[in-house]
Structures are given as structure tokens and as C-alpha cells.
Amino acid sequence: MSKQELVVLAQDDADGCCGRLGSAPLDEDQAGDLAKVFKALGDPVRLRLLSMIASRAGGEVCVCELTPAFELSQPTISHHLKLLRQAGLVDSERRGTWVYYRVLPAALERLAAVLTAPQAAEVNA
């Protein structure tokens, strides 16, 4: 499911204009896809988890390093990470005992572009 959402976002990007909040009203499908991703970001624990993963120099974080930062159970943290993965914001890989998470930068960049005014995007292009 996360991959499908990413594809939709990528298609919006391909025509270079649409899907930006300031360029044209979003249609129901675009709004539905984007809302799922923003909803995943609309939780303090998930935002902290995402920032811990995104700011890791090596690009990858073991779930065993994430859990101790919170006063929450391992299953709760895993549930939040699952929602981030389903939204296409992170990917995960199991190696041995542990699962390792990394951010999908293209998804964050695409979201940032959606929020960027058309004028600002042209200046930065």
C-alpha cells in the first residue's frame, strides 16, 4: 500500500505543477492520498521516531535503539513504525533479531514540494 501511494505522489511530480497546494485545487484522489501521509505525520511519537531515523548519519536505525527513547512498549513503537512504513515515509529490513529502519527521502521531498508555493519552487528550481 505504501508503494502505491508513493507512485501516486511521483506521478503528480511528473507533470511539474500539480499536487502543489498553491497551484490548483486538489481533486478527491490526490487529497485522499496526501491526507494519509500527513495523518501519519500528525502524531508526536511518529514525528520523533521519523526525526530519529532521518537524522541518523548512517541512514539506518535499529528498532532496538528507538524504543528506549520512549516510555512506551515495544509493540506500541512497532505499531507507530508500521504506520510510517505504510505511509511510504520509511522502509524497513529485518536482519537477524532486529528490524532496521531508514527514511525514504523522496517521500519527504515530495511532501515538501506539495507545501511549497509555486513561486518559491520556481526560484529554488
Next chain:
Amino acid sequence: MSKQELVVLAQDDADGCCGRLGSAPLDEDQAGDLAKVFKALGDPVRLRLLSMIASRAGGEVCVCELTPAFELSQPTISHHLKLLRQAGLVDSERRGTWVYYRVLPAALERLAAVLTAPQAAEVNA
């Protein structure tokens, strides 16, 4: 409340680094403030409303023009607009019978910056 949140976001911007997901792990306060704004964006109706307001050439839209685009009651639309306003994403002004909405571009730009990787931000600066 929306103004408080905007102030917090602006303070993050002032030191030019922090509050970006990729620069350092967010603390609880940062994550709490940001999550409120992303949560406001995590709904298809609110995203469509925001895009209708943000893409209006004149910058301002009467609530009387927003409601007919949805099969929802006026109070429901007004509730969604209230949540966008409380999140600091739009401002409103009553003139005569109607309320007019406009986007607060700095709030969208700040959110976009949060999602932008530090490297990309430096290239665009």
C-alpha cells in the same frame, strides 16, 4: 493558540537548523507542536479546502464559494476551516455576511522546510 504555534515554528527557523526532521531528533515540545499542524493536514476535506484557498489568485476565498464544492453541510465545512485556522495554516476575516479565508504562506513554507533534508535546504538557500 494558532499564533503560539506559529511563534514556536518561527523560533525553530531562527537558528537555521533545528526542527528539520533530518537535522536532529525532535524533542517532545517540537514534535507536539508540529504534530498538531500535520494532523490538521491529515484529512482530505481540509487538504482540498486548503488547496482551494492557496491556489486562489486573489489570495482570498469567501466561505460561500468553498461550501458548494463539497457534499457537506456548512457547519461541517466551517468546522474544518476552524481546525485549519487553529493550526495556523489559514487566517480569516468576517466582512458583512461572509467570512473570507486566506493562506498564511509562512506556515506552509516552515512545514516544507521541516521536511526538507539539510543538504537540499543548503542547495536551495
